[in-house]
Amino acid sequence: MDKxxxxxxxxxxxxxxxxxxDGPNLAEHLNWNNFRTSYGTEYVGKRGTYTLxxxxxxxxxxxxxQADADKVAEAFRKSDNTYAYHKS
Structure with a gap:
């Protein structure tokens, strides 16, 4: 399964x-499942996680x-509780 x-x-x-x-918790999940960034490093829950x-x-x-996209939009939030899928 891919990221x-x-x-x-x-x-x-x-x-x-x-x-x-939130992003930091998602990063923990990604790292625990051995997913790495395009640079081969672990996720830290910042820009790369939100870009993903x-x-x-x-x-x-x-x-x-679209239904699953909406669920992803609802599920992942920034620390201020705004949607993580929006680009800043």
Whole structure:
């Protein structure tokens, strides 16, 4: 399973269970599952993590999976509780 599919499934699980997750917690999950950044380093829950969330959202929209994209949007939040899939 690739990173985007992992985030898709995790986002659906979180949303279906009324939960959310921030970038640092997602980074812990990604690292624990041995996913690495494009530089081969661990995620730290900052820009790279949020870029991956945004890329996952865009990918889901592009393949016609708007319902799952919406779940990813709902599930992952920034520390100020705004949507993580929005570019700053």
């Amino acid at each position: 985007k599919e992992y985030i898709r499934r995790l986002g659906c699980f979180l949303t279906d269970n009324g939960m959310t997750m 969330i945004h890329a996952t959202y865009d990918w889901l929209v592009s393949i016609g999976e």
